[in-house]
Amino acid sequence: MADIPATRYVKSDDVHIAYQVIGDGPRDLLFVPGFVSNLEALWQSPARTAFFCRLARFARIIMFDKRGTGMSDRGSQIFTLEQRMHDVQAVLDQVGSRRATLFGISEGGPMSLLYAATYPERTSALVLYGTYARRSWAPDYTFAWTDAQWSTFLDDIEHHWGTTDAMSLLMWAPSVAGNKHAVEQIAAYFRASASPGAASAIMRMNRDIDVRDILPVTRVPTLILHRTDDRVIDVKHARYMGQRIPRAKLIELNGEDHMVWVGNQDAILDEVEEFVTGHRQTAEPDRVLATVLFVDIAGSTERAAALGDGAWHVLLDAFYAKARGALGQYRGREINTAGDGFLATFDGPARAVRCASAIRDAVRPLDLKIRCGLHTGECEFVAHDIVGIAVHIGARVAALAAPGEVLVSQTVRDLVAGSGLAFEEKGTHLLKGVPDRWRLFRAVTGERFG
Numbered sequence: 001m002a003d004i005p006a007t008r009y010v011k012s013d014d015v016h017i018a019y020q021v022i023g024d025g026p027r028d029l030l031f032v033p034g035f036v037s038n039l040e041a042l043w044q045s046p047a048r049t050a051f052f053c054r055l056a057r058f059a060r061i062i063m064f065d066k067r068g069t070g071m072s073d074r075g076s077q078i079f080t081l082e083q084r085m086h087d088v089q090a091v092l093d094q095v096g097s098r099r100a101t102l103f104g105i106s107e108g109g110p111m112s113l114l115y116a117a118t119y120p121e122r123t124s125a126l127v128l129y130g131t132y133a134r135r136s137w138a139p140d141y142t143f144a145w146t147d148a149q150w151s152t153f154l155d156d157i158e159h160h161w162g163t164t165d166a167m168s169l170l171m172w173a174p175s176v177a178g179n180k181h182a183v184e185q186i187a188a189y190f191r192a193s194a195s196p197g198a199a200s201a202i203m204r205m206n207r208d209i210d211v212r213d214i215l216p217v218t219r220v221p222t223l224i225l226h227r228t229d230d231r232v233i234d235v236k237h238a239r240y241m242g243q244r245i246p247r248a249k250l251i252e253l254n255g256e257d258h259m260v261w262v263g264n265q266d267a268i269l270d271e272v273e274e275f276v277t278g279h280r281q282t283a284e285p286d287r288v289l290a291t292v293l294f295v296d297i298a299g300s301t302e303r304a305a306a307l308g309d310g311a312w313h314v315l316l317d318a319f320y321a322k323a324r325g326a327l328g329q330y331r332g333r334e335i336n337t338a339g340d341g342f343l344a345t346f347d348g349p350a351r352a353v354r355c356a357s358a359i360r361d362a363v364r365p366l367d368l369k370i371r372c373g374l375h376t377g378e379c380e381f382v383a384h385d386i387v388g389i390a391v392h393i394g395a396r397v398a399a400l401a402a403p404g405e406v407l408v409s410q411t412v413r414d415l416v417a418g419s420g421l422a423f424e425e426k427g428t429h430l431l432k433g434v435p436d437r438w439r440l441f442r443a444v445t446g447e448r449f450g
Contacts, residue, residue, distance in 0.1 A: 004043045007071055012090040013083070018071030019064040019091045023056030027124070027276060028100035030062045030092065031055070032108030034130075034259075035202045036193035038070035039063060045185055046336065046385065051261040054269045055103075058277050062100065064091050066108075068202065069194045079205050084111045085118065092122065101125040101276055105260055106233065107202070110211045116222075117214045126222045127272055130230055130258055132237035133244075134210045141212075143236040150207055157200050162191035171231045173262040175255070181337060186259070215244040222248040223275040225268055229256035249275070291352040291376040291412065292386070292394035293332065295323060295342040295359060298369045298403035304340075315366060316340060322362040330355035335386050345386060349376050349412045350419040353443055356406045373398025375409040389434070396431035397440060406443035413441045 005020040020039050031052075042048045055061050065072040067087060068079055088111070092100060101124050104112030109131025116123040137146045145153070153168070160166040164183050168190075176182035194202070222245050226238035235252060242250030251271055257263035273279075297303070297319065304312040323342055327334055330351040332344040346352035356372040363370060375397055377390025393409060401407035413423050423441035431438050 004040060007039055008094075010090045010094040012067070012087040015067045015073045015087070017064055017067060017073075017087045017091055019062065019094070021095055022052060022061045022063070023059060025056065025059040027059045028062060028092075028095075028097040029055060029059040029276065030064075030088065030097070030100045030102050032088070032102055032104040032112050033063075033066065034106035034108055035206065036069045036190060036199055037065050038189065038193040039065050040071060041189050041192035045189065045261075047261045047265065051265050051269070054266075055272070058273050059101070060097075062091060062095055062097060064088075065193075068198050070192070074195070074198060079202060081111045081114050081209070081211075085115045088115055089119075089122075098122070099124045101127060103127040103272065104129070104131055106130045106258065107206055110209050113211050113214060113218060116220045117218045120220055123220045125276065126218070126220050127225070127275065128222065128238075128241065129225045129260055129268065130227065130233050131241075132209075132233055133212045133215055133241055135206045136208070141240075143234045143240075145207075154200055154203060157196055157203065161196040161199055162187055166190075172258045174231060175257050175263050212244075215241060216246065218245045218248075221275075223271065224248055224250045225271055226250075226252055227255035227257060227263070228252045229254075230258050231256055232258035287378055287380050288347075289376065290345040290347060290379045290386075290390070291349040291374055292379065292391055293342075293344045293346065293352050293356055294373045294394050294398035295344075295356070296371045296398055296401075297340040298371055300340040303368075315368075318366055319363055319368060322366070323359050326355050326358040326362055329358065343386070343391075345379065349374070350416045350421060352376075353406065353408060353412065353416060353421055357443060360404060360406060369403035371398055371401035371403060372406040373401050373408075374406070374412050376411045376415055393431060393434055393438070396434055397438075399432075400429060400440065408441050408443060410439040410441065 005022045007018050007020055009016045009018055018039055052061060066084055068074055099122055102112040102116060109128045110133065112126060112128065116126045134141050134144055136150065137144045156167040164187050166187065169183055169186055170177050173186055224238050224242050226235050228235050238250060242248050253267050255263045260268060307315065320337065324334065327344055332346050332352065332355050335343040335345060346355065352374055356374060360370055360372065373394050375390055375394040377388065377393065379386050379388040379390050397407050397409055407426065422444040424444050426440045426442050428437045428439050
């Protein structure tokens with residue numbers, strides 16, 4: 001995970017605006033967030049971290065929380081585009097930026113458009129993602145939200161804001177709707193970004209936004225990006241702007257997620273980099289030989305039901321603390337946690353086996369039994385995730401492990417010869433979705449691992 005940049009403040013009228021700066025590229029890019037944000041909470045997600053680190057490869061990135069949200073002052077519930085333009089000016093002046101590309105996301109788009117038209121001398125270019133010129137239905141603008149849709153959405157904020165039951169989560173990021181951990185992360189980010197009252201006030205302001213008249217007088221180079229099946233903002237909004245902003249470039253991307261860092265973020269970042277710099281430098285995947293370790297709590301569903309949500313989450317936190325302690329001891333690299341699972345990688349298979357056994361032993365006092373599966377193979381590190389056939393094999397091996405068992409592939413067993421580790425053969429197995437049959441081995445209990 002990247003280091004969190006320092007959060008600083010600048011006074012804009014009577015409001016303190018929180019901002020961060022990351023990167024030292026030759027160009028300035030001001031990131032104008034969607035309707036809510038939190039500068040410090042955003043770094044808690046590998047996907048969001050990867051997004052901003054990629055931007056910082058080719059520009060100095062200036063980020064801020066709009067008034068009423070995140071780390072900025074929350075006192076006022078009155079928000080206007082004019083006030084927010086003034087906030088942008090204050091931030092840019094504070095960091096010494098004379099001209100910047102504005103990257104407006106969703107609700108940040110209309111203000112970015114207004115700023116670019118009003119201050120073209122301070123705006124080098126304009127990038128708009130998943131945004132609009134008008135948010136509400138009109139006889140001459142029939143693809144925006146109707147009064148009924150607005151009523152449903154505002155009622156959802158009132159009753160479900162920041163929870164995993166919120167309708168907005170399914171709309172904003174449908175591709176991860178089935179991933180409980182990802183949904184909980186997004187809900188937590190929303191809670192950190194705004195209260196229900198602030199979120200409602202912002203959306204009520206958005207309901208009245210209409211910047212259609214300034215589209216023809218937007219003279220800076222403009223790139224419009226939109227996912228074709230976006231469930232929050234219909235792609236027709238992007239097409240409308242593309243037809244009316246002089247010489248605007250419209251690119252429609254595959255996908256249905258509205259959140260810019262959910263789904264294929266590289267497709268978006270490639271276009272932004274090329275537009276801002278004139279070329280793109282897509283990084284080659286980092287291919288390495290690694291040992292993957294999958295850890296899964298046996299009987300987790302029944303245990304969670306018996307304990308209840310509160311006690312279960314306390315137990316999960318204790319489990320992760322034990323696992324991370326062992327990872328630190330054996331120099332493992334945490335990749336992600338999903339539900340009650342854990343994925344880590346090691347540059348040495350013997351340490352991976354010892355770590356798995358150490359985690360198994362460490363969680364016994366918690367009355368937990370875990371399944372562990374290990375495989376060694378070529379993996380690709382992409383941003384903060386890992387992909388490749390070796391990952392699939394490791395997951396399939398873990399699925400075959402019994403509670404309390406550390407199960408490894410023959411590759412792992414062969415590579416640790418001479419390490420003092422002992423194994424017991426567990427037969428030949430078909431692994432779902434993986435070619436051939438695989439010999440698996442159980443790390444023998446009773447060994448001194450460490």
